Amino acid sequence: MDAQSPFAGLANLGRIPELRKRLIFTLGMLIVYRIGAHVPTPGIDPKALAAFFDQQQGTLLGMFNMFSGGALSRLTVFALGIMPYISSSIILQLMTAVFPKLEAIKKEGEMGRRKINQYTRFGTVVLSIFQGFGIAYGLESMQAGGLGVVVEPGWSFRVMTVITLTSGTAFIMWVGEQITARGIGNGISLIIYAGIVANLPIALVKTLELARTGDLQPLFVLFLLIMSVAVTAFIIFMERAQRRITVQYAKRQVSGRRMVGGESTHLPLKINTSGVIPPIFASSIILFPVTIANFAPWDWLKGMATALSPGHVAYMVVYSLAIVFFCYFYTAIVFNPQETADNLQKYGGFVPGIRPGARTAEYLDKILTRLTLVGAMYVTGVCLLPEILISSYNVPFYFGGTSMLIVVGVTMDTSAQIQSFLISRQYEGLMQKARIRGRT
Known part of the structure; x- marks a missing residue:
């Protein structure tokens, strides 16, 4: 196996019990999540609900259902998925950039991070209650094939649904945090990843069924498969692409006559610094108001929901602008040119x-702005690919786009974390051996 591969060293997995325990824990938590995605909410007619969601294929409800791993179409206890948590995170990050007090809390280190996380949890519960009421109210007015989706409408059903859905979202949030703390990878991203991957076989079966019935030509299906492989390769290439800025360290004298420094290295700046966060955030921003509009009785809200459905021009424009905004917004959060320039100047x-200092910060900011523009165009193009296919051809929603970007991105990030874990443990093992040899 190539030493540069993200999976290099996995053959020695059995020699590192801690990594094995983390992987088993992560897999166990994802299995628990998938089991919960099949536990239905009481008071729902499953046949009528399934018939209703068959009519919503290709809409934003279908996209919301993808992020929840199919839990929304079955209205399980995890029907809201992790999207309320993501929406709460977006709101907190925007408020941090606006309100100085929140920004000061964020800079308090570990204690500040814990406070922000606590505020995010509270916001998640509030948003879940709000969305739960909207879904419960809308379900009572839904009909499919002359049958009502709700068996016994009323306040008892609404309160029970809100409590059930809010508890489910809170549990998913806890599962994600546990994976991040005690497992491998980012828990929230892995939960979304698991939901998408679980529904990919269904999309493939539907595609083959369309080819069998003649709705899609076999050559076109082959083209879709080849295009999926090509898009995956393109995503991997762009996610690994980076601009390397040469950094020179001046020689300086320390500890008497000892000279350090003088070496040349580089500062890597990724083209897509924000990763898979922009399309997730953009989807959450669009899904939240449109989900409420789908269940509201007002015609103008329903018209807005229709205009902002996948395949429509308005949706493509709003979605593209949201992705570009969050590419720049999240890049500004994770990389601070002024702080980087100050650190470089501090260590020579x-x-x-x-010139060091302000000039270096301006130079880094200029390069980062251009790289982010390229990255935003790349992410937007990949995410709009399925919209073009939906509007032009009757193909499943899973080919390309947001789902593929998330799957590839999360896979690469998780593999990189596993590789870093292996390298750190190998380094610690070498240090222990060196100490033992020194003592003997």
Whole structure:
């Protein structure tokens, strides 16, 4: 196996019990999540609900159902999925950039991070209650094939549904945090990943069924498969692409006559610094108001929901603008050019031809702005690919786009974390051996 591969070293997995325990824990938590995605909410006619969602294929409700791993179409206890948590995170991050007090809390280190996480949890519960009431109210007015979706409408059903859905979202949030703390990878991203992957076989079966019935030509299905492989390869290439800025360290004398520094290294800046966060955030922003509009009795809200459905021009425009905004927004959060320039100057580093300090910060900000523009165009193009296929051809929603970007991105991030874990443990093992040899 190539030493540079993200999976290099996995053959020695049995030699590292801690990593094995983390992987088993992560897999166990994801299995629990998938089991919960099949536990139905009481008071629902499953046949009528299934018939209703068959009419919603290709709409934003279908997209919401994808992020919940099919839990919404079955209206299980995990029907809201993790989207309320993501929406709450977006609101907190935006408020942090606006309100100085929240920004000060964020800079308090570990204690500040815990406070922000606590506020995010509270916001998740509030949003879940709000969305739960909207869904419960809308379900009572739903009909499919002359049958009502709700068996016994009323306040008892509404309160029970809100409590059930809010508890389910809170549990998913806890599962995600446990995976992040005690497992491998980002728990929230892995939960979304698991929901998408669980429904991919269904999409493939539907595609083959369309080919069998003649709705899709076999050559076109082959083209879709080849295109999926090509898009996956393109995503991997772009996620690994980076701009390397040369950094030179000046020589300095420490501890008497000892000289350090003088070496040349590079500062890597990824083209897509924000990763899979922008399409997830953009989807959450669009899904939240449109979900409420789908269940509201007002015609103008229903018209807005129709205009913002996948395949429509308005949806493509709003979705694209949201992705570009969150690409720049999240990049500004994870990378601070001024802080990087100050750290370089502190340790004697400088970019050749650029004065240290403010000039270096301006130079880094200029390069990062251009890279983010390229990254935003790449993410937007990949995410709009299924919209073009939906509007032009009758194909499943899963080919390309947001789902493939999330699957590939989360797979690469998780593999990189596993590789880093292996390298750190190998380094610790070498240090222990060196100490033992030194003592003997």
